[in-house]
Amino acid sequence: MTEKKFKTAYDPPFEQGVLFTEPSMALQSEAESADVNNIIKKYEQTGVIDHVRTVSNYSEVDITDIDFEDYHSAMNIMIDSKERFDAMPSRLRERFDNDPAKLIHFLSQEFNRAEAEALGLVPPAVKEEANKSTEPQAQKL
Secondary structure (H helix, E strand, O other): OOOOOOOOOOOOOOOOOOOOOOOOOOOHHHHHHHOHHHHHHHHHHHOOOOOOOOOOOHHHOOOOOOOOOOHHHHHHHHHHHHHHHHHOOHHHHHHOOOOHHHHHHHHHOHHHHHHHHHHOOOOOOOOOOOOOOOOOOOOOO
């Protein structure tokens, strides 16, 4: 009869763990720019953190031609809105209580346009230039 043995810290491991055989998808050429020490060093020198993604432009979302009877289309709009919201900096998400619906409601109010422009959510409104005459002026001979 074989005697049962308790596992100790000196016994060899039962399994080897995960063995990755696929080539790595990490871009080693981006290692230096992704290093947090380099990011902080650059911030200390310039005062700007520029490696983050820019704010999504919600003015590009056009829902006028979508048939909302189609559940799949409606869900795709919801997923796209959530992904755009999640890509925003945390200070902006916090401004809307981390709720994309509050952001969409905010953007639907025309009187919020100036603040939305200041936050970078929509492009600045095109200001109409003073009415200039488009007729060529007569040349004096």
